[in-house]
Amino acid sequence: MPRDGSATKQRILDAAERLVIENGFAATSVDQVIAESGSSKGAFFHHFGSKLDLARELVDRYAAAELADLEKAVAQVQAATEDPVERVIAFIRIFEDGADQLMAAQSNCLFVSILTERQLAQSGTSDRIAENILAWRTVLSGMLRDALGSRAPAPAIDTDALADHLFVTFEGAFILCRSMTDARHMGAQLGVLRQLIEQLLRM
Known part of the structure; x- marks a missing residue:
């Protein structure tokens, strides 16, 4: 089965949503999102060009x-x-x-x-x-x-x-x-x- 990374992207979005809702956008760092989602910096920037794109x-x-x-x-x-x-x-x-x-x-x-x-x-x-x-x-x-x-x-x-x-x-x-x-x-x-x-x- 081909892997297009959609599951990783959804995992990052899920983690980011939880963190932003709890802490606010400015107080949520990319590193926190990466850690919370169990992904990598490379995976994050593969799906999102910036933190603003994530928002x-x-x-x-x-x-x-x-x-x-x-x-x-x-x-x-x-x-x-x-x-x-x-x-x-x-x-x-x-x-x-x-x-x-x-x-x-x-x-x-x-x-x-x-x-x-x-x-x-x-x-x-x-x-x-x-x-x-x-x-x-x-x-x-x-x-x-x-x-x-x-x-x-x-x-x-x-x-x-x-x-x-x-x-x-x-x-x-x-x-x-x-x-x-x-x-x-x-x-x-x-x-x-x-x-x-x-x-x-x-x-």
């Missing part, structure tokens, strides 16, 4: 996984109900119910680690994050417009801003969990967001 690939991979979660959640709620209000509530509940599993897998969000680095923002690395945020906003904002439009008269609400609250809640909850050393805050914050939106849509 770009980390963001691309993380964003792709986030979009896959988005598509999966949308498909799940569309299959479950045709009621636009119930779809919004069910959509947020998916992430609320999965909060403990998420926090067991990671203690922070890679996006936070990347966005706090001015060097990465200036290099355009954060552009992929903005695209990801816009994708989530577009989907949830559309669902919210459908839900609010089912009421007469429809409330005058900025659905884009309200949709962004899901991203804000996720990132803020990561910080809260880490600050308070209590991973339960993620589920609690998503639950509060779901309750508030539920009250708004059912007024």
Whole structure:
């Protein structure tokens, strides 16, 4: 079987993601990534031209996984109900119910680690994050417009801003969990967001 090095590259990316999430990008050295991944300097630079290239690939991979979660959640709620209000509530509940599993897998969000680095923002690395945020906003904002439009008269609400609250809640909850050393805050914050939106849509 031919060996194209893809397994080594994934191992390096996995190790780098763990380290960057835990320690930040600036505090994570190439040597640490190499040691954590059990690879070599030659293998690292075979797959990544620089540490900046590594950051770009980390963001691309993380964003792709986030979009896959988005598509999966949308498909799940569309299959479950045709009621636009119930779809919004069910959509947020998916992430609320999965909060403990998420926090067991990671203690922070890679996006936070990347966005706090001015060097990465200036290099355009954060552009992929903005695209990801816009994708989530577009989907949830559309669902919210459908839900609010089912009421007469429809409330005058900025659905884009309200949709962004899901991203804000996720990132803020990561910080809260880490600050308070209590991973339960993620589920609690998503639950509060779901309750508030539920009250708004059912007024």
